[in-house]
Amino acid sequence: MADEETIFQSQSETIGEIVLSDFLRHETRARTIGVMNPLAASSEDQLKVSGAPVVIGHDPKSDYVLPDDSVSRRHAQITPTKTGFIVEDLNSSNGTYVDGVPIVSCVLHGGDSVQVGKNLFLFDHILEYSRPQG
Amino acid sequence: MSDELLVTFWGTRGSIPTPGRLTEKYGGNTTCVEVRCGDELILFDAGSGIRELGSSLLDRFAGKPVNASLLFTHLHWDHIQGFPFFTCTYIPSNKFTIYGEERAAGGVKELLSGQMAGDYFPIQISAMQAELKFKTPSEEFQIGPVKIKTMQLPHPGGALGYRLEAGDSVFVFATDCELDSIALNKDEVAKNHLAPRRYEPAVLEFFKGAHLVVIDCQYTDQVYRQRVGWGHNSVATVVDLCEQVEPGMISLFHHDPQSNDEMVTQMVDDISRRLARKNLRVLAFGAREGLTVKATKPKPAPALIAAH
Numbered sequence: 001m002a003d004e005e006t007i008f009q010s011q012s013e014t015i016g017e018i019v020l021s022d023f024l025r026h027e028t029r030a031r032t033i034g035v036m037n038p039l040a041a042s043s044e045d046q047l048k049v050s051g052a053p054v055v056i057g058h059d060p061k062s063d064y065v066l067p068d069d070s071v072s073r074r075h076a077q078i079t080p081t082k083t084g085f086i087v088e089d090l091n092s093s094n095g096t097y098v099d100g101v102p103i104v105s106c107v108l109h110g111g112d113s114v115q116v117g118k119n120l121f122l123f124d125h126i127l128e129y130s131r132p133q134g
Numbered sequence: 135m136s137d138e139l140l141v142t143f144w145g146t147r148g149s150i151p152t153p154g155r156l157t158e159k160y161g162g163n164t165t166c167v168e169v170r171c172g173d174e175l176i177l178f179d180a181g182s183g184i185r186e187l188g189s190s191l192l193d194r195f196a197g198k199p200v201n202a203s204l205l206f207t208h209l210h211w212d213h214i215q216g217f218p219f220f221t222c223t224y225i226p227s228n229k230f231t232i233y234g235e236e237r238a239a240g241g242v243k244e245l246l247s248g249q250m251a252g253d254y255f256p257i258q259i260s261a262m263q264a265e266l267k268f269k270t271p272s273e274e275f276q277i278g279p280v281k282i283k284t285m286q287l288p289h290p291g292g293a294l295g296y297r298l299e300a301g302d303s304v305f306v307f308a309t310d311c312e313l314d315s316i317a318l319n320k321d322e323v324a325k326n327h328l329a330p331r332r333y334e335p336a337v338l339e340f341f342k343g344a345h346l347v348v349i350d351c352q353y354t355d356q357v358y359r360q361r362v363g364w365g366h367n368s369v370a371t372v373v374d375l376c377e378q379v380e381p382g383m384i385s386l387f388h389h390d391p392q393s394n395d396e397m398v399t400q401m402v403d404d405i406s407r408r409l410a411r412k413n414l415r416v417l418a419f420g421a422r423e424g425l426t427v428k429a430t431k432p433k434p435a436p437a438l439i440a441a442h
Contacts, residue, residue, distance in 0.1 A: 040438045070436050083186070083424065097435045098425070101383075101417065104140055107424025109159045118439040 030127045034078060034085035034108065041119035042068040050128070053079040055090070056116055070094050070117030083107060085123070087114060094118070137279055137301030139429040141346060142168040144190075145183020146421040148310075148352050148366065148388035149212050156394035161423030164212040165309060165388065167348065171300045174278035175202035178296065178307055180246075183423065184216035191222050199227040200264075203277050206234035207309055208293035209245045218250050218257065228264035233271040235294060243268045285340045287311035289365040297340055298429075305429035306344040306381070309388050312365045313337075313375065324362075327355055331374050341379040346429035348421060349375070351386035352393075354401060369401055373408045376416045382431045387421045 036047035047054065047064045054063040059073040066075070072092035079086050088105040089096035097115040098106045108114070112123045145163035153162040164181030177187070191200050200222050207213060222228050234242030243266075247259040271294065274283050283297040288311055295308040317323050317331040341347055351372045353361055358368035366388060376384055386405065389398050398420045405418045417432050 040440065042439055068439060070439070086424070094436050095433055099419065100435060101419045101425070101427065102432050102435070104426040104428055105424075106422075106426065111159075115435050115438070118436045120438050 029131070030129045032125050033128050034080065035124050035126050036064075036078070036114060036121040037124065039113075039120045039122055041121065042066050042071075043119075047078075047121070049078045049080055049085055051080065053077050057090075066116060066119050068118060071119065072117070076116050078108075084109075085125075087123075092117070137171060137303065139280070139298055139300050139303040139305045139346075140170040140426055141305060141348070141429055142170070142426040143183075143421045143423055144168060144187040145179075145181040145216070146387055146389055146423060147181075147212075147391065148350075149391050151182045151212075151215075152391040156396075157389075159395040159422060160389055160398050160420050163423060164215065165207075166216060167307060169280075169298060169305065171278065171280050171298075171303075174280060175200070176277055176280060176298070177202055177204045179207055179213040179309075180204065180215070180217035180220060181212050182216040182219075185219040185221075186423075188219070188221040199229065200225075201229045202231075204230050204232045205271065205282075205294075205296060206232070206242055207287075207295070207307070208289065208291060209234060209237055209242065210291065210310070211249075213310075214246060214249060217246055218255050223262040223264045223266065226263040229267075230264055231267045231269060231277075233269050235292065236270060237291070241268065241270070283340070285336070288313065288315045290363075293365075295340065297344070303429045304344045304346075306341055306347045306349075308341070308347065309350045310365060311350050311367060312363070313367055313371050315363070327358070327368070327370050330377070331371065333378075338378055341375065341381065344379070344429075345382040345431055346385065346427065347375075347379075347381040347383070348385045348387045350388045351401065351405075352388050352390045354397075354404075357390070357392075369405055369408075373405055373412075376405075376409055376414055376418075377412055380414060381416055383417045383419065383427070385419055385421045385427075389420070 034049035043066055056064045056076045057074045058071040074090045075092040076096045077088045084107045086107050094117045095102045098112050108123045110124045114121045114123050145166035146161050147164050151162050151164055163183035165179040166181050166183030166187055167178040169176040250259045271284050279300050281299045285295045287293040287295045293310040298305045314323050319332045323329050350367045352366035353368045355368050355370050402420045409416050
């Protein structure tokens with residue numbers, strides 16, 4: 001990546017999506033995705049949010065399943081928006097907390113702790129790169 | 135619950151907009167707070183945060199008329215500067231009832247118009263085609279299901295505090311105030327900043343029973359020593375108030391332009407430690423843009439699951 005020109009295209013409609021280019025005319029795409037890293041949780045999987053909202057819940061049909069009783073069937077949702085990643089509590093029984101504060105909704109920033117029932121995550125943004133085939 | 139007060143922060147900064155990476159968590163926009171109670175929409179102040187609120191309302195209402203009340207605490211620049219950028223006021227079908235006190239230089243209408251006069255801004259207030267009604271708030275009044283009380287706050291030029299009650303939900307908005315200046319023992323407090331404050335009973339009554347108090351806490355105790363008389367509280371004053379009225383949650387507000395995110399977080403941590411030492415169950419947090427909370431008794435977060 002060191003010899004690539006940096007950003008020269010405007011952002012697309014997708015949050016944080018930026019088009020990069022290098023001198024070899026290969027097009028590399030980078031987009032910002034939201035990441036919830038489990039610190040103390042009933043799932044060890046990292047939760048990634050990019051294009052679509054992600055529902056967190058006890059229900060096995062949830063986008064991200066937390067299989068413990070402190071989590072409501074549909075507990076919380078993280079949505080990428082033009083103003084950032086927003087976490088919303090879905091009227092859960094045990095609440096959703098950002099940095100210890102019970103929230104209705106909150107725009108997330110890197111380093112925020114997010115508690116879903118008894119599960120604790122650390123939110124951050126990362127850049128994900130891809131280079132289209134062909 | 136339709137009678138719960140939902141409070142959203144759109145601008146939390148004091149004095150002047152302070153954008154940049156160092157303030158992105160708590161936000162750099164000046165005062166603007168939205169309160170929803172069912173379909174009722176009550177807005178506080180028109181600092182620069184009201185621009186983004188306007189965009190949000192246009193999205194949420196999707197062409198339907200916006201009907202809201204805009205309550206001004208006072209008319210210092212950082213509380214009115216966003217008004218010309220509040221796009222909802224340019225749309226004919228929208229209606230706003232605007233509350234604010236008369237000032238020496240005029241009423242709310244005159245001062246909002248004045249900052250849009252030709253030498254200051256290219257578009258005059260007459261271009262705002264929404265219906266704008268101007269009112270002076272009384273000590274007690276009601277907007278839909280929300281009962282509202284006001285109290286004069288100690289701030290240069292004056293400011294109004296608002297107490298909102300709806301159902302079991304109680305919210306107090308008290309930005310821009312320097313409570314030490316109205317302490318009955320202010321001379322003692324000036325010598326010993328940690329001394330318990332004594333206030334007129336009406337002051338404490340205004341705050342008592344609130345589930346959420348959003349309060350001016352611009353300064354650390356150290357900075358406050360250099361800012362006495364500027365009209366803003368320090369950490370010690372806020373801790374003392376919490377000890378006397380025990381709100382469910384206290385939200386530090388009107389962040390100093392000199393305070394970056396780390397410094398605001400340190401103030402929150404400092405207050406939280408002091409409250410814990412006093413065995414007070416008051417949840418303290420820094421007001422941050424994009425946060426919505428219920429003004430109800432907060433449930434403690436559940437104990438964490440064992441880490442893997």
